[in-house]
Amino acid sequence: MKALWSLAAQSAWNRRFVLSLVVLSIALSTFLLLGIERLRQDLRANFAQAVSGTDLIVGARTGPVQLLLYAVFRIGNATNNIRYTSAEAVGQLRGVAWVVPLSLGDSHRGFAVLGTTPAYFEHFRFGTKQPLVLAQGKRFEQLYDAVLGAEVARRLGYTLGQRIVLSHGDGALAGNDHADKPFTVVGILAPTGTPVDRTVHIGLSGIEAMHLDWQAGVPLPGQAISAEQAAQADLTPRSITAALVGLKSRAAVFSVQREVAAFRAEPLLAILPGVALDELWDVVGLGERGLQAMSALVAAVSLAGLVAVILAGLNERRRELAILRAVGAGPRQMLALLAAEGLLVTASGVLLGALAAWGAVALAGAAVQARWGIGLQLVAPGAAEWQLMAAVLAGGLLASLLPGWRAYRLSLADGLSPRT
Numbered sequence: 001m002k003a004l005w006s007l008a009a010q011s012a013w014n015r016r017f018v019l020s021l022v023v024l025s026i027a028l029s030t031f032l033l034l035g036i037e038r039l040r041q042d043l044r045a046n047f048a049q050a051v052s053g054t055d056l057i058v059g060a061r062t063g064p065v066q067l068l069l070y071a072v073f074r075i076g077n078a079t080n081n082i083r084y085t086s087a088e089a090v091g092q093l094r095g096v097a098w099v100v101p102l103s104l105g106d107s108h109r110g111f112a113v114l115g116t117t118p119a120y121f122e123h124f125r126f127g128t129k130q131p132l133v134l135a136q137g138k139r140f141e142q143l144y145d146a147v148l149g150a151e152v153a154r155r156l157g158y159t160l161g162q163r164i165v166l167s168h169g170d171g172a173l174a175g176n177d178h179a180d181k182p183f184t185v186v187g188i189l190a191p192t193g194t195p196v197d198r199t200v201h202i203g204l205s206g207i208e209a210m211h212l213d214w215q216a217g218v219p220l221p222g223q224a225i226s227a228e229q230a231a232q233a234d235l236t237p238r239s240i241t242a243a244l245v246g247l248k249s250r251a252a253v254f255s256v257q258r259e260v261a262a263f264r265a266e267p268l269l270a271i272l273p274g275v276a277l278d279e280l281w282d283v284v285g286l287g288e289r290g291l292q293a294m295s296a297l298v299a300a301v302s303l304a305g306l307v308a309v310i311l312a313g314l315n316e317r318r319r320e321l322a323i324l325r326a327v328g329a330g331p332r333q334m335l336a337l338l339a340a341e342g343l344l345v346t347a348s349g350v351l352l353g354a355l356a357a358w359g360a361v362a363l364a365g366a367a368v369q370a371r372w373g374i375g376l377q378l379v380a381p382g383a384a385e386w387q388l389m390a391a392v393l394a395g396g397l398l399a400s401l402l403p404g405w406r407a408y409r410l411s412l413a414d415g416l417s418p419r420t
Contacts, residue, residue: 005340008337008340008344012341012345018309019309021309022302022305022309023345023348023349023352024352025305026303026306026348026350026392027349027350027352027353027356028298028302028353029295029298029302029349029392030350030353030389030392031353031357033298033299033353034353034354034381034388034389036292036295037292037388038361038376038385039376040291041382041384042376044281045377046194047073047277047281048274049127049128049194050072050073050194050195051072051126051194051244051273052126052128052129052130053124053125053246054124054125054244054246054273055247055250055256055272056244056245056247056253056256056257056260056271057071057072057242057243057271057273058090058099058242058243058268058269059071059082059241059243060078060080060081060267060269062080062269064269064271064275065279065283066079067269067271067276068271068276070241071102071104071242071244072273073195074104074112074195074198074199077104078104078105078242081239081240082241082243082266082268083238083239083266084236084237086265086266086268089263090243090245090260090263091245093259095247095248095249095255095256096246096247097246098245099244099246100116100119100120100123100124100243100244100245101117101237101240101242101243102114102115102116102120102242102243102244103115103204103207103240103241104241104242105168105241106207106210107166107169107170108152108164108165108167108200109156110170111151111152111198111200112198113166113199113207114199114200114201115202115203115204115206115237116201116202116203118203120132123244124196124244126192126196127192127193127194130192132189132192132196133189133190134187134188134190135150135188136160136187136188137185137186137188138186138187139187140186142186143203143206143209143231143235144181144182144183144206144209144227145184145186145203146164146183146186146200146201146206147186147187147188147200148185148188148200148201149192149198149199149200149201150188150190150192151191151197152197152198153185153188159185160185160186160188161184161185161186163182163183163184164182164183164184164200165177165179166178166181166183166200166210168210168214178210180224180226180227181209181210181227181230182227183206189201204235204237204240207237208235208236209231209233210230212225212233213225245270253272257270299392300395302349303346303392303395303396303399304399306342306396306399306400307399307402310338311402324337335404335405336404339400339401339404341400342396342400342403342404343397343400345396346392346393346395346396346397346399346400347393347396361376364376365377365378
Protein backbone atom coordinates (compact mmCIF):
# COMPACT_ATOMS: atom_id res chain seq x y z
CA MET A 1 0.00 0.00 0.00
CA LYS A 2 2.87 2.36 0.83
CA ALA A 3 4.42 1.69 -2.57
CA LEU A 4 1.09 2.47 -4.24
CA TRP A 5 0.82 5.88 -2.55
CA SER A 6 4.46 6.63 -3.36
CA LEU A 7 3.93 5.74 -7.01
CA ALA A 8 0.75 7.84 -7.16
CA ALA A 9 2.55 10.83 -5.64
CA GLN A 10 5.49 10.54 -8.08
CA SER A 11 3.13 10.16 -11.02
CA ALA A 12 1.20 13.27 -9.97
CA TRP A 13 4.42 15.22 -9.45
CA ASN A 14 5.56 14.27 -12.94
CA ARG A 15 2.44 16.07 -14.26
CA ARG A 16 2.52 18.80 -11.64
CA PHE A 17 1.85 21.77 -13.93
CA VAL A 18 -1.51 20.52 -15.19
CA LEU A 19 -2.56 19.05 -11.86
CA SER A 20 -1.59 22.23 -9.99
CA LEU A 21 -4.37 24.01 -11.89
CA VAL A 22 -6.82 21.35 -10.70
CA VAL A 23 -5.50 21.71 -7.14
CA LEU A 24 -6.03 25.46 -7.37
CA SER A 25 -9.57 24.97 -8.65
CA ILE A 26 -10.43 22.59 -5.80
CA ALA A 27 -8.77 24.96 -3.31
CA LEU A 28 -10.93 27.84 -4.51
CA SER A 29 -14.09 25.77 -4.21
CA THR A 30 -13.08 24.63 -0.71
CA PHE A 31 -12.29 28.22 0.23
CA LEU A 32 -15.74 29.26 -0.97
CA LEU A 33 -17.49 26.43 0.89
CA LEU A 34 -15.67 27.03 4.17
CA GLY A 35 -15.82 30.82 3.83
CA ILE A 36 -19.58 30.84 3.35
CA GLU A 37 -20.05 28.40 6.22
CA ARG A 38 -17.87 30.53 8.53
CA LEU A 39 -19.69 33.69 7.45
CA ARG A 40 -23.07 32.00 7.93
CA GLN A 41 -22.23 30.85 11.46
CA ASP A 42 -20.68 34.15 12.52
CA LEU A 43 -23.48 36.18 10.98
CA ARG A 44 -26.02 34.13 12.90
CA ALA A 45 -23.97 34.53 16.08
CA ASN A 46 -23.76 38.30 15.54
CA PHE A 47 -27.51 38.51 15.07
CA ALA A 48 -28.11 36.41 18.16
CA GLN A 49 -25.67 38.48 20.22
CA ALA A 50 -27.05 41.87 19.14
CA VAL A 51 -29.15 41.91 22.30
CA SER A 52 -28.85 39.65 25.34
CA GLY A 53 -30.21 39.90 28.85
CA THR A 54 -33.43 41.39 27.50
CA ASP A 55 -36.42 39.15 28.15
CA LEU A 56 -39.07 40.97 26.08
CA ILE A 57 -39.32 43.71 23.50
CA VAL A 58 -42.56 45.68 23.64
CA GLY A 59 -43.92 47.78 20.79
CA ALA A 60 -46.99 48.54 18.74
CA ARG A 61 -48.90 45.51 17.54
CA THR A 62 -47.15 44.35 14.36
CA GLY A 63 -45.13 41.33 13.23
CA PRO A 64 -42.51 39.95 15.66
CA VAL A 65 -39.76 40.08 13.02
CA GLN A 66 -40.59 43.67 12.07
CA LEU A 67 -40.54 44.75 15.73
CA LEU A 68 -37.18 43.03 16.22
CA LEU A 69 -35.70 44.60 13.09
CA TYR A 70 -36.44 48.20 13.90
CA ALA A 71 -36.07 47.99 17.70
CA VAL A 72 -32.74 46.12 17.72
CA PHE A 73 -31.22 46.33 14.24
CA ARG A 74 -32.51 49.81 13.26
CA ILE A 75 -33.90 48.38 10.02
CA GLY A 76 -37.22 49.63 8.69
CA ASN A 77 -39.73 51.81 10.50
CA ALA A 78 -42.38 51.26 13.13
CA THR A 79 -45.95 51.04 11.88
CA ASN A 80 -46.97 53.05 14.93
CA ASN A 81 -45.53 54.42 18.16
CA ILE A 82 -46.74 53.54 21.65
CA ARG A 83 -47.55 55.95 24.46
CA TYR A 84 -44.82 56.63 26.96
CA THR A 85 -47.36 56.11 29.72
CA SER A 86 -47.97 52.59 28.38
CA ALA A 87 -44.29 51.77 28.76
CA GLU A 88 -44.42 53.11 32.31
CA ALA A 89 -47.46 50.91 32.99
CA VAL A 90 -45.58 47.86 31.67
CA GLY A 91 -42.80 48.70 34.12
CA GLN A 92 -45.33 48.44 36.96
CA LEU A 93 -46.42 44.90 36.05
CA ARG A 94 -45.64 42.20 38.55
CA GLY A 95 -42.53 40.39 37.51
CA VAL A 96 -40.99 43.28 35.53
CA ALA A 97 -37.60 44.42 36.86
CA TRP A 98 -36.79 47.25 34.46
CA VAL A 99 -37.94 48.96 31.26
CA VAL A 100 -35.73 50.87 28.82
CA PRO A 101 -37.70 53.08 26.37
CA LEU A 102 -36.46 53.49 22.80
CA SER A 103 -37.36 56.32 20.43
CA LEU A 104 -36.28 56.02 16.79
CA GLY A 105 -36.97 57.87 13.58
CA ASP A 106 -34.20 60.48 13.33
CA SER A 107 -30.75 60.09 11.80
CA HIS A 108 -27.34 61.67 11.40
CA ARG A 109 -25.55 61.31 8.07
CA GLY A 110 -26.99 57.86 7.46
CA PHE A 111 -26.69 56.59 11.04
CA ALA A 112 -29.71 55.98 13.25
CA VAL A 113 -30.43 58.24 16.22
CA LEU A 114 -31.74 56.52 19.33
CA GLY A 115 -33.47 58.42 22.10
CA THR A 116 -33.43 56.61 25.43
CA THR A 117 -32.70 57.03 29.14
CA PRO A 118 -29.51 56.47 31.21
CA ALA A 119 -30.99 53.07 32.15
CA TYR A 120 -30.03 51.95 28.64
CA PHE A 121 -26.34 51.94 29.60
CA GLU A 122 -27.11 50.03 32.80
CA HIS A 123 -29.33 47.28 31.43
CA PHE A 124 -28.51 46.82 27.73
CA ARG A 125 -26.37 43.76 27.10
CA PHE A 126 -24.85 42.20 23.99
CA GLY A 127 -22.87 39.05 23.23
CA THR A 128 -22.54 36.93 26.35
CA LYS A 129 -24.36 39.53 28.48
CA GLN A 130 -21.56 42.06 28.10
CA PRO A 131 -22.36 45.63 29.21
CA LEU A 132 -21.74 48.73 27.11
CA VAL A 133 -18.39 50.34 27.85
CA LEU A 134 -17.37 53.91 27.13
CA ALA A 135 -14.06 54.16 25.28
CA GLN A 136 -14.00 57.92 25.81
CA GLY A 137 -16.01 60.50 27.70
CA LYS A 138 -19.20 59.92 29.67
CA ARG A 139 -22.89 59.13 29.30
CA PHE A 140 -25.31 61.85 28.24
CA GLU A 141 -26.49 64.01 31.14
CA GLN A 142 -27.45 67.36 29.66
CA LEU A 143 -30.30 67.98 27.22
CA TYR A 144 -28.11 68.29 24.13
CA ASP A 145 -25.52 65.61 24.93
CA ALA A 146 -24.85 62.75 22.50
CA VAL A 147 -23.00 59.45 22.89
CA LEU A 148 -21.71 57.92 19.65
CA GLY A 149 -21.31 54.30 18.66
CA ALA A 150 -17.76 53.27 17.75
CA GLU A 151 -18.39 53.07 14.00
CA VAL A 152 -20.11 56.46 13.87
CA ALA A 153 -17.11 58.12 15.51
CA ARG A 154 -14.60 56.26 13.37
CA ARG A 155 -16.22 56.76 9.98
CA LEU A 156 -17.16 60.41 10.54
CA GLY A 157 -13.96 61.29 12.41
CA TYR A 158 -15.78 62.72 15.42
CA THR A 159 -14.10 63.51 18.73
CA LEU A 160 -15.32 64.60 22.15
CA GLY A 161 -16.70 68.09 22.27
CA GLN A 162 -17.68 68.18 18.59
CA ARG A 163 -21.09 69.66 17.76
CA ILE A 164 -23.33 67.67 15.42
CA VAL A 165 -26.69 68.36 13.76
CA LEU A 166 -29.31 65.60 13.69
CA SER A 167 -31.91 65.18 10.97
CA HIS A 168 -35.58 64.27 10.92
CA GLY A 169 -36.24 60.93 9.23
CA ASP A 170 -33.48 59.71 6.95
CA GLY A 171 -32.08 63.21 6.46
CA ALA A 172 -32.40 63.06 2.68
CA LEU A 173 -33.57 66.69 2.53
CA ALA A 174 -31.57 69.58 3.96
CA GLY A 175 -34.81 71.10 5.27
CA ASN A 176 -35.17 68.13 7.62
CA ASP A 177 -32.10 69.09 9.65
CA HIS A 178 -32.61 70.16 13.24
CA ALA A 179 -29.90 72.78 12.73
CA ASP A 180 -31.25 75.08 15.43
CA LYS A 181 -30.65 72.46 18.13
CA PRO A 182 -27.14 71.02 17.73
CA PHE A 183 -25.85 68.30 20.05
CA THR A 184 -22.42 67.93 21.62
CA VAL A 185 -20.49 64.66 21.61
CA VAL A 186 -19.76 63.78 25.24
CA GLY A 187 -19.00 60.06 24.90
CA ILE A 188 -17.87 57.37 22.46
CA LEU A 189 -18.69 53.73 23.10
CA ALA A 190 -16.23 50.88 22.68
CA PRO A 191 -16.84 48.61 19.65
CA THR A 192 -19.44 45.89 20.15
CA GLY A 193 -19.92 44.42 16.67
CA THR A 194 -23.66 45.17 16.96
CA PRO A 195 -26.00 47.93 15.67
CA VAL A 196 -24.98 49.95 18.75
CA ASP A 197 -21.77 50.81 16.88
CA ARG A 198 -23.82 52.51 14.15
CA THR A 199 -26.09 54.53 16.46
CA VAL A 200 -26.09 58.05 17.89
CA HIS A 201 -27.52 57.94 21.43
CA ILE A 202 -29.30 60.91 23.00
CA GLY A 203 -31.80 61.39 25.82
CA LEU A 204 -35.55 61.10 25.33
CA SER A 205 -35.82 64.74 26.33
CA GLY A 206 -33.51 65.62 23.46
CA ILE A 207 -35.88 63.88 21.04
CA GLU A 208 -38.78 65.90 22.44
CA ALA A 209 -36.82 69.17 22.28
CA MET A 210 -36.00 68.71 18.59
CA HIS A 211 -39.64 68.17 17.68
CA LEU A 212 -41.38 70.86 19.74
CA ASP A 213 -41.85 72.98 16.63
CA TRP A 214 -42.56 70.03 14.32
CA GLN A 215 -45.83 68.31 13.54
CA ALA A 216 -46.63 65.38 11.25
CA GLY A 217 -43.00 65.25 10.10
CA VAL A 218 -42.69 68.91 9.00
CA PRO A 219 -41.66 72.09 10.85
CA LEU A 220 -44.50 74.38 11.88
CA PRO A 221 -44.27 77.64 9.89
CA GLY A 222 -43.59 80.71 12.00
CA GLN A 223 -43.39 78.74 15.24
CA ALA A 224 -39.65 78.14 15.57
CA ILE A 225 -38.53 77.35 19.12
CA SER A 226 -34.89 78.00 19.94
CA ALA A 227 -32.68 75.53 21.80
CA GLU A 228 -32.79 77.72 24.91
CA GLN A 229 -36.56 77.99 24.82
CA ALA A 230 -36.91 74.22 24.32
CA ALA A 231 -34.79 73.63 27.42
CA GLN A 232 -37.41 75.48 29.49
CA ALA A 233 -40.38 73.51 28.12
CA ASP A 234 -41.99 70.36 29.47
CA LEU A 235 -40.02 67.62 27.71
CA THR A 236 -41.83 64.61 29.12
CA PRO A 237 -42.06 62.11 26.23
CA ARG A 238 -45.49 61.55 24.75
CA SER A 239 -44.67 58.49 22.66
CA ILE A 240 -41.82 56.10 22.02
CA THR A 241 -41.04 53.48 19.39
CA ALA A 242 -40.50 50.42 21.58
CA ALA A 243 -39.18 49.32 24.96
CA LEU A 244 -36.74 46.69 26.20
CA VAL A 245 -38.03 44.80 29.22
CA GLY A 246 -36.13 42.80 31.81
CA LEU A 247 -37.89 40.44 34.21
CA LYS A 248 -37.22 39.51 37.80
CA SER A 249 -37.48 35.85 36.83
CA ARG A 250 -37.41 34.13 33.45
CA ALA A 251 -40.29 31.96 34.63
CA ALA A 252 -42.58 35.00 34.40
CA VAL A 253 -41.92 35.67 30.72
CA PHE A 254 -45.12 34.13 29.35
CA SER A 255 -47.39 35.61 32.00
CA VAL A 256 -45.98 39.10 31.39
CA GLN A 257 -46.28 38.56 27.65
CA ARG A 258 -49.98 37.72 28.06
CA GLU A 259 -50.54 40.77 30.26
CA VAL A 260 -48.97 43.03 27.64
CA ALA A 261 -51.08 41.46 24.90
CA ALA A 262 -54.21 42.12 26.97
CA PHE A 263 -53.24 45.74 27.71
CA ARG A 264 -56.41 47.81 27.45
CA ALA A 265 -55.08 51.34 26.94
CA GLU A 266 -53.72 50.51 23.48
CA PRO A 267 -52.79 47.42 21.44
CA LEU A 268 -49.29 46.25 22.38
CA LEU A 269 -47.08 43.36 21.37
CA ALA A 270 -44.38 41.71 23.48
CA ILE A 271 -41.91 39.39 21.74
CA LEU A 272 -39.14 37.12 22.93
CA PRO A 273 -35.95 38.19 21.09
CA GLY A 274 -34.70 34.62 20.68
CA VAL A 275 -37.95 33.37 19.16
CA ALA A 276 -38.13 36.35 16.80
CA LEU A 277 -34.53 35.70 15.71
CA ASP A 278 -35.45 32.13 14.81
CA GLU A 279 -38.33 33.44 12.70
CA LEU A 280 -35.98 35.90 11.03
CA TRP A 281 -33.60 33.10 10.07
CA ASP A 282 -36.51 31.15 8.64
CA VAL A 283 -37.17 34.15 6.39
CA VAL A 284 -33.57 34.52 5.19
CA GLY A 285 -32.94 30.75 5.11
CA LEU A 286 -33.69 30.54 1.38
CA GLY A 287 -30.84 32.91 0.54
CA GLU A 288 -28.56 31.04 2.91
CA ARG A 289 -29.34 27.74 1.21
CA GLY A 290 -28.89 29.37 -2.17
CA LEU A 291 -25.32 30.42 -1.29
CA GLN A 292 -24.54 26.92 -0.06
CA ALA A 293 -25.95 25.40 -3.27
CA MET A 294 -23.82 27.76 -5.36
CA SER A 295 -20.70 26.75 -3.43
CA ALA A 296 -21.56 23.07 -3.92
CA LEU A 297 -21.91 23.64 -7.67
CA VAL A 298 -18.47 25.30 -7.77
CA ALA A 299 -17.01 22.29 -5.96
CA ALA A 300 -18.74 19.94 -8.43
CA VAL A 301 -17.28 21.85 -11.39
CA SER A 302 -13.82 21.63 -9.83
CA LEU A 303 -14.15 17.86 -9.38
CA ALA A 304 -15.40 17.56 -12.94
CA GLY A 305 -12.19 19.30 -13.99
CA LEU A 306 -10.22 16.68 -12.06
CA VAL A 307 -12.00 13.90 -13.98
CA ALA A 308 -11.39 15.65 -17.30
CA VAL A 309 -7.65 16.16 -16.64
CA ILE A 310 -7.03 12.56 -15.56
CA LEU A 311 -9.08 11.15 -18.44
CA ALA A 312 -7.29 13.38 -20.94
CA GLY A 313 -3.96 12.16 -19.62
CA LEU A 314 -4.84 8.48 -19.88
CA ASN A 315 -4.18 8.33 -23.61
CA GLU A 316 -0.68 9.73 -23.05
CA ARG A 317 -0.13 7.29 -20.20
CA ARG A 318 -1.23 4.12 -21.99
CA ARG A 319 2.32 2.88 -22.42
CA GLU A 320 3.14 3.73 -18.78
CA LEU A 321 0.11 1.83 -17.54
CA ALA A 322 0.85 -1.09 -19.84
CA ILE A 323 4.38 -1.36 -18.46
CA LEU A 324 2.95 -1.47 -14.96
CA ARG A 325 0.65 -4.25 -16.07
CA ALA A 326 3.60 -6.05 -17.64
CA VAL A 327 5.60 -6.02 -14.39
CA GLY A 328 2.74 -7.57 -12.48
CA ALA A 329 0.24 -4.83 -11.60
CA GLY A 330 -3.27 -6.19 -11.84
CA PRO A 331 -6.40 -4.35 -12.95
CA ARG A 332 -7.34 -3.65 -9.33
CA GLN A 333 -3.95 -2.06 -8.69
CA MET A 334 -4.46 0.16 -11.75
CA LEU A 335 -7.85 1.24 -10.42
CA ALA A 336 -6.35 1.89 -6.97
CA LEU A 337 -3.44 3.86 -8.48
CA LEU A 338 -5.71 6.26 -10.35
CA ALA A 339 -8.03 6.60 -7.36
CA ALA A 340 -5.09 7.35 -5.05
CA GLU A 341 -3.76 9.92 -7.48
CA GLY A 342 -7.11 11.70 -7.63
CA LEU A 343 -7.44 11.55 -3.84
CA LEU A 344 -3.99 13.10 -3.39
CA VAL A 345 -4.86 15.95 -5.75
CA THR A 346 -8.20 16.52 -4.00
CA ALA A 347 -6.62 16.41 -0.52
CA SER A 348 -4.00 18.95 -1.60
CA GLY A 349 -6.72 21.27 -2.89
CA VAL A 350 -8.82 20.87 0.27
CA LEU A 351 -5.83 21.57 2.52
CA LEU A 352 -4.82 24.62 0.50
CA GLY A 353 -8.40 25.94 0.47
CA ALA A 354 -8.82 25.41 4.23
CA LEU A 355 -5.57 27.24 4.97
CA ALA A 356 -6.65 30.08 2.68
CA ALA A 357 -10.03 30.34 4.43
CA TRP A 358 -8.49 30.52 7.90
CA GLY A 359 -5.84 32.96 6.67
CA ALA A 360 -8.53 35.20 5.18
CA VAL A 361 -10.41 35.26 8.49
CA ALA A 362 -7.21 36.09 10.38
CA LEU A 363 -6.19 38.87 7.99
CA ALA A 364 -9.56 40.37 7.08
CA GLY A 365 -11.56 39.70 10.25
CA ALA A 366 -10.88 43.12 11.78
CA ALA A 367 -11.58 44.93 8.50
CA VAL A 368 -14.88 43.07 8.00
CA GLN A 369 -16.00 43.93 11.52
CA ALA A 370 -15.06 47.58 11.06
CA ARG A 371 -16.73 47.86 7.66
CA TRP A 372 -19.86 45.69 8.08
CA GLY A 373 -20.04 45.01 11.81
CA ILE A 374 -19.67 41.23 11.37
CA GLY A 375 -17.22 39.68 13.81
CA LEU A 376 -15.46 36.73 12.13
CA GLN A 377 -14.10 34.23 14.64
CA LEU A 378 -10.79 32.44 14.02
CA VAL A 379 -11.66 29.12 15.62
CA ALA A 380 -10.88 25.46 15.05
CA PRO A 381 -13.04 23.78 12.40
CA GLY A 382 -16.40 22.71 13.73
CA ALA A 383 -18.48 19.71 12.76
CA ALA A 384 -19.98 21.51 9.76
CA GLU A 385 -16.54 22.45 8.35
CA TRP A 386 -15.21 18.92 8.80
CA GLN A 387 -18.26 17.53 7.04
CA LEU A 388 -17.77 19.90 4.09
CA MET A 389 -14.10 18.96 3.73
CA ALA A 390 -14.95 15.28 4.01
CA ALA A 391 -17.63 15.71 1.35
CA VAL A 392 -15.14 17.30 -1.06
CA LEU A 393 -12.63 14.51 -0.38
CA ALA A 394 -15.30 11.87 -0.94
CA GLY A 395 -16.33 13.62 -4.14
CA GLY A 396 -12.72 13.62 -5.32
CA LEU A 397 -12.42 9.90 -4.62
CA LEU A 398 -15.64 9.14 -6.49
CA ALA A 399 -14.60 11.37 -9.36
CA SER A 400 -11.32 9.44 -9.63
CA LEU A 401 -13.13 6.13 -10.03
CA LEU A 402 -14.16 6.95 -13.60
CA PRO A 403 -10.58 7.41 -14.87
CA GLY A 404 -9.59 4.38 -12.74
CA TRP A 405 -12.30 2.29 -14.34
CA ARG A 406 -11.07 3.43 -17.74
CA ALA A 407 -7.50 2.43 -16.86
CA TYR A 408 -8.85 -0.86 -15.50
CA ARG A 409 -10.19 -1.69 -18.96
CA LEU A 410 -7.01 -0.85 -20.83
CA SER A 411 -5.45 -4.04 -22.07
CA LEU A 412 -1.76 -4.87 -22.13
CA ALA A 413 -1.78 -5.33 -25.91
CA ASP A 414 -3.49 -1.94 -26.42
CA GLY A 415 -0.78 -0.23 -24.45
CA LEU A 416 2.25 -1.91 -26.11
CA SER A 417 1.09 -2.11 -29.69
CA PRO A 418 1.85 0.91 -31.92
CA ARG A 419 -1.23 3.00 -32.78
CA THR A 420 -2.04 3.80 -36.40
